[in-house]
Amino acid sequence: MEEETHRFHHPAIVCRCMDITQDEMVQTFFAMVKFLGSYDADTYRRLSGAVTGFCQGRGCLQHLQRILAGKLREVGVQIDPDKLLPRRRPPLQPVPMGLLYDPEAVEL
Amino acid sequence: MSQEIDKRIYEHPILKFERRRPVYILFEDKRIKAYENETVAAALYAAGVIQFSYSAKYHRPRGPFCMIGKCSQCLMRVNGVPHVRTCITPVEDGMTVEFEHGHDAELPTPKQPIHVEKKNIEYDVVIIGSGPAGLSAAIQAARAGAKVAVLDQSPVLGGQLIKQTHKFFGTKESFAGTRGVDIAKMLVDEVKDYDENIDIYPSTQAIGYFRREKVLVAFQTKSLGKYNLLNLKGKSYVIATGAMERSLVFPGNDLPGVMGAGAAQTLMNVFGIRPAEEPLIIGAGNVGVIIAYQAAQAGIKVKAVIDILPKTAAYLVHAAKIRRMGIPILMRHTVQEAYGNGKVEGATVYEVDDKFRKVPGSEKNIEIDGIWLAVGLTPSVEVLDLMGAQIKFVPELGGYVPLRTPFLETTVSNVFVAGDASCIEEASTAMMEGKIAGASAVLNIGFKNDKVEKERKNAVEWLDMFRSSPHYARIKQGLQKVLVQG
Ligand SMILES: Cc1cc2nc3c(=O)[nH]c(=O)nc-3n(C[C@H](O)[C@H](O)[C@H](O)COP(=O)(O)OP(=O)(O)OC[C@H]3O[C@@H](n4cnc5c(N)ncnc54)[C@H](O)[C@@H]3O)c2cc1C
Numbered sequence: 001m002e003e004e005t006h007r008f009h010h011p012a013i014v015c016r017c018m019d020i021t022q023d024e025m026v027q028t029f030f031a032m033v034k035f036l037g038s039y040d041a042d043t044y045r046r047l048s049g050a051v052t053g054f055c056q057g058r059g060c061l062q063h064l065q066r067i068l069a070g071k072l073r074e075v076g077v078q079i080d081p082d083k084l085l086p087r088r089r090p091p092l093q094p095v096p097m098g099l100l101y102d103p104e105a106v107e108l
Numbered sequence: 109m110s111q112e113i114d115k116r117i118y119e120h121p122i123l124k125f126e127r128r129r130p131v132y133i134l135f136e137d138k139r140i141k142a143y144e145n146e147t148v149a150a151a152l153y154a155a156g157v158i159q160f161s162y163s164a165k166y167h168r169p170r171g172p173f174c175m176i177g178k179c180s181q182c183l184m185r186v187n188g189v190p191h192v193r194t195c196i197t198p199v200e201d202g203m204t205v206e207f208e209h210g211h212d213a214e215l216p217t218p219k220q221p222i223h224v225e226k227k228n229i230e231y232d233v234v235i236i237g238s239g240p241a242g243l244s245a246a247i248q249a250a251r252a253g254a255k256v257a258v259l260d261q262s263p264v265l266g267g268q269l270i271k272q273t274h275k276f277f278g279t280k281e282s283f284a285g286t287r288g289v290d291i292a293k294m295l296v297d298e299v300k301d302y303d304e305n306i307d308i309y310p311s312t313q314a315i316g317y318f319r320r321e322k323v324l325v326a327f328q329t330k331s332l333g334k335y336n337l338l339n340l341k342g343k344s345y346v347i348a349t350g351a352m353e354r355s356l357v358f359p360g361n362d363l364p365g366v367m368g369a370g371a372a373q374t375l376m377n378v379f380g381i382r383p384a385e386e387p388l389i390i391g392a393g394n395v396g397v398i399i400a401y402q403a404a405q406a407g408i409k410v411k412a413v414i415d416i417l418p419k420t421a422a423y424l425v426h427a428a429k430i431r432r433m434g435i436p437i438l439m440r441h442t443v444q445e446a447y448g449n450g451k452v453e454g455a456t457v458y459e460v461d462d463k464f465r466k467v468p469g470s471e472k473n474i475e476i477d478g479i480w481l482a483v484g485l486t487p488s489v490e491v492l493d494l495m496g497a498q499i500k501f502v503p504e505l506g507g508y509v510p511l512r513t514p515f516l517e518t519t520v521s522n523v524f525v526a527g528d529a530s531c532i533e534e535a536s537t538a539m540m541e542g543k544i545a546g547a548s549a550v551l552n553i554g555f556k557n558d559k560v561e562k563e564r565k566n567a568v569e570w571l572d573m574f575r576s577s578p579h580y581a582r583i584k585q586g587l588q589k590v591l592v593q594g
Pocket of ligand 1: 092176177236237238239240241242259260261262266267268269272274275276277312313314315348349350351369370373394395398399488491526527528529533534535536537538
């Protein structure tokens with residue numbers, strides 16, 4: 001069992017793209033409530049950074065939602081899960097910038 | 109020369125892997141042998157490379173998770189181009205592949221000029237996804253005489269079917285008794301019969317949608333650095349983008365070697381590569397159990413399949429089969445953490461009681477070299493969301509899914525949904541939904557065809573029949589929540 005105590009413990013990653021741990025997600029929640037008085041999912045997304053990476057939340061949205069809903073339940077706030085869906089913006093996939101650049105485009 | 113690692117499978121009871129011309133790629137100055145029909149990620153895995161990048165903030169080693177172009181964990185710098193999804197990028201001779209260091213690659217580094225060809229094309233029906241749903245939709249639409257485009261980000265058509273080597277359940281109409289890989293071939297062949305009507309765009313990712321103009325923006329990678337930028341205008345759309353495997357949050361869950369079970373299945377059954385030698389599978393539902401069986405066929409020794417529930421949700425024949433092979437199924441077990449230096453080397457699992465609390469002292473360390481997560485799928489609805497379809501959270505259907513009419517039209521007129529993107533179910537239902545959506549997509553815009561209309565009616569009846577079994581009560585319940593009248 002000696003080996004056990006010396007073992008290095010890895011963090012539990014919620015959002016792989018932005019490298020955000022479970023602990024950070026929880027801290028961000030408390031910071032948001034304390035300093036902004038907000039329970040808003042979009043604010044939570046912006047503050048934590050989760051769901052804003054390359055894959056646009058395909059992997060971590062479920063976790064963000066679970067953590068937020070769970071914490072809100074603890075403080076007695078009910079939230080409609082439909083409101084937890086973040087806004088999606090193009091481009092949906094990483095693209096080379098040159099791909100969308102059009103030298104002939106005229107500025108309006 | 110040091111001994112080369114080769115994780116390729118050369119003998120398999122069911123599959124014959126046809127490897128095309130050998131080529132060489134350069135990975136961090138190491139020459140790696142690959143075959144033309146492999147993707148960069150597959151070739152690296154075959155050579156024993158399981159770390160692809162360092163994470164953005166903590167510089168943790170990372171490796172691929174989904175292997176179907178949905179997550180971000182296989183992004184690498186290829187031929188100088190940063191953020192390339194290596195799991196869907198075919199190898200080319202002489203390609204250089206480098207580790208990616210988190211977000212540092214965001215600095216513009218135009219090592220290679222890019223060539224872009226712009227195309228504006230109009231279609232009757234534009235279909236995203238070439239899985240069973242998308243292909244079935246394409247066949248119906250083409251049958252009615254429509255001009256159809258099918259886009260898929262993968263270089264290969266067939267969606268998830270191309271990795272399913274087991275014989276399907278179901279009825280005759282849903283190809284029961286046929287292997288998924290063979291169903292994929294049949295669908296692809298049928299699509300090819302309509303090559304006058306159907307344009308296929310492999311390696312094409314949908315990236316945006318202009319709502320007012322009803323134009324879908326996508327880009328096709330012809331080869332690295334050479335792209336087609338496509339502005340596709342469809343009179344109607346079928347979105348059949350499938351689903352993404354879920355992850356679990358536990359310490360060490362990002363170590364290279366931790367991946368979706370479907371990702372492992374892709375490596376084993378599509379590319380004939382062993383992703384691990386002694387993995388742990390988390391989740392003893394149908395997917396986990398089937399993949400344990402297929403791993404055994406690939407010569408992989410699954411250490412255990414664990415599941416937190418007291419009873420497996422898998423069909424008993426499947427579960428019994430792997431038990432007979434001596435693969436332990438540990439019910440009421442879950443994972444505490446994964447450990448290892450730079451890659452997964454072991455996991456601590458523990459037992460839970462009726463209330464899912466940890467049974468004290470029940471921790472066990474298992475030495476493994478992979479963790480495969482079979483803990484469910486989430487519908488991929490990003491494109492639908494972008495198009496403006498109303499989305500609702502329905503746990504019974506797998507998460508966020510679009511509202512739809514009985515003919516699968518979403519709340520955006522002439523935009524249809526089918527397959528796993530509408531509800532996590534199976535390939536058989538995906539095909540039926542594809543038929544309905546494909547037929548409706550053409551009938552709605554003025555095409556008339558008795559046969560297609562009849563097929564649609566049959567598919568609707570088949571789905572009703574299929575879902576009336578008590579096994580699907582939950583899904584039926586979920587569907588009630590998203591059904592709107594057209
Ligand atoms: C391990 C496993 C075992 C299974 N076993 C069975 C079984 O025994 N019987 C059964 O009936 N079903 C089974 N299924 C389920 C079945 O595979 C799926 O339900 C079915 O493949 C869903 O079909 P689909 O067409 O909706 O999606 P998919 O097959 O996932 O196809 C979606 C396609 O869309 C493409 N795509 C996604 N997003 C984009 C984008 N933005 N741009 C371009 N292309 C995109 C993807 O590349 C993909 O090719 C199994 C699934 C798994 C994972």
